[in-house]
Amino acid sequence: MENFRKVRTSEEESPLPFPDLPPDVVEMKVKEGSKIRNLMNFAMAQMELKGSRQIVFSGCGRAVTKTITCVEIMKRKLGGLHQVTKVRYKTLLEVWENQDPLPGGPAQNLTVHKNVPSICILLSRDPLDPNQTGYQPPEPRHGLGTQLGEAGEDTSGSTAKGLKRPLPPPREELLTKKLQVQVPDSPRGSGTTDRQPDHHH
Secondary structure, three states: OOOEEEEEEEEOOOOOOOOOOOOOOEEEEEOOOOOHHHHHHHHHHHHHHOOOOEEEEEEEHHHHHHHHHHHHHHHHHHOOOEEEEEEEEEEEEEEEEEOOOOOOOOOOEEEEEEEEEEEEEEEEOOOOOOOOOOEEOOOOOHHHHHHHHHHOHHHOOOHHHHHHOOOHHHHHHHHHHHHHHHHHHOOHHHOOOOOOHHHHO
16 A cells, blocks of 8 residues: 555535434534634634524544534533434545556556544524434533633633532532432321421331
8 A cells, every 4th residue: 555645535425414404504514633713713603693593513533522522612602502412424435546556557546435433413502302312401500600600701711620619519518408308308198297206216
């Protein structure tokens, strides 16, 4: 193969794997060399300035992790997004050209078919069908995070770190409160709300 040079790579064009997409939905095709900042600036402009309701991120092969990163950033920045993730395989066609063909022989081109994993993630401000495979509802806690983020926006570098640390204690307190509330309710089998200690002895 040392005389061969890869001249081009093409992916098979496949329709997006989501039903009922608006025809003008923006598809962010994430490539291995894409800069996340550029992708995010464009995607955020679509969602915030142009008012798009839905956006699709797709990537294959080594770009899959970058695609997921973009989606996570998007969800953190916008909050309240419904998500559907589809994973499939895509065929890449690589054409290799012989740089040193034999005299009188054919100029050999090799076409290599490669199967690579591909991911497509739909993010939507509008509710999606929760029964379809790969659906994830919006994460409720982000409302809290964005408020904190706005309050402490000047420390933009440390908001992510600063947000994560103060959150756990209040959640644990909430949990213990919930538990305390539930314990007295448990002996309500009889339909009465008497909470005498005799139940526990």
